[in-house]
Amino acid sequence: MTVDREQVLRTAAALLSRRATATMDEVARAAGIGRATLHRHFAGRDALVRALEQLGIAECEAAVAVARLDEGSAEDALRRLVAGFEPVAGLLSFLVTENQLFEDGELNEGWARLDARISALFRRGQERGEFRIDLTPAWLTEALYGLVGTCAWCAQDGRVAAKDFQYMITELLLGGARRSVEP
Amino acid sequence: MTVDREQVLRTAAALLSRRATATMDEVARAAGIGRATLHRHFAGRDALVRALEQLGIAECEAAVAVARLDEGSAEDALRRLVAGFEPVAGLLSFLVTENQLFEDGELNEGWARLDARISALFRRGQERGEFRIDLTPAWLTEALYGLVGTCAWCAQDGRVAAKDFQYMITELLLGGARRSVEP
């Protein structure tokens, strides 16, 4: 009888990732509950979005933790990170767009933590001599988010193959489009 | 007395690029005209957005034309293209987001033309041996859009330096983050 909050959040994430303008009613129906019940668990749309934000941050931080960003080469760590981001990509792009829309300025501290972790990875790669130093860690971090979001959206629309998610992002981010060697 | 439609569109583009949820009233005020007048020139919000879409496409196609994508090396052509995209970046990211939001499916044929042109550039680069062939032209094209949008948004928020717009995008897109050579 009691609503599974986690399951509701995941359903909402899946729906809103596809259609950011979905109604509270649609969210409720998608989760198989009534609109009133949805309101009992999340005071309003803002509260729902903020809960999704917490979920997104938590999943990203989990991905960061699993990726062990400070072990081994920075390149391998980045590959692990992108792999961990794949399941969250849709939610991530939704939240990024949502943040752009409502410029409250008050970006969650969770994002700041995440940015710091990922920036640190790129910085580590620079210090190890793996990554070039003329592109700032901040830009590389944002570029990673951008590519993840773009790829998620493209894959959803079928413009690119979803199975190549990790490959496309890591290869482009690490090596770029230029052909560097051979024949 | 007569309203300068072009100027209204540019003002709207500037405003909506920053705040995609801006009201018709806000758009009118920003353009220095009354809401009624705005409605006289653009039947509704949809019409306004579609007009902005036309403007964005036109400017992008102009940038494509100026960049002479089929002249010289593909790499240089891409640099010219990114340079031409810089002034349109804000509008471009707004339109991309707008398209994501309302999945009418009916994407303007103008975008298809643009995609085709840019994809052709990447394909030409592959055929010339400049670009790697394991990343599809379609993905490279979308990645370009994504990076342009991400960079525009970051620059607006001051997270990266706006003056490095072209450099950050072209260097990342062409060479990637990996350090390939020297000491």
Next chain:
DNA sequence: TACTTATGAGACACACATGTCTCATTCCGA
């Protein structure tokens, strides 16, 4: 079984953006 609790369905008011209309005013051209 009886009681408590959570839920679903629906009604309701509210806020807000939108679109339309009117009317006085201003601008431009004849």
Next chain:
DNA sequence: TCGGAATGAGACATGTGTGTCTCATAAGTA
């Protein structure tokens, strides 16, 4: 100077999403 045209301001109706409330019902518990 005069008259037509465009504009600005505001009023008005509308649609829609939202938030709150009530009440009957189902689920879980003692």
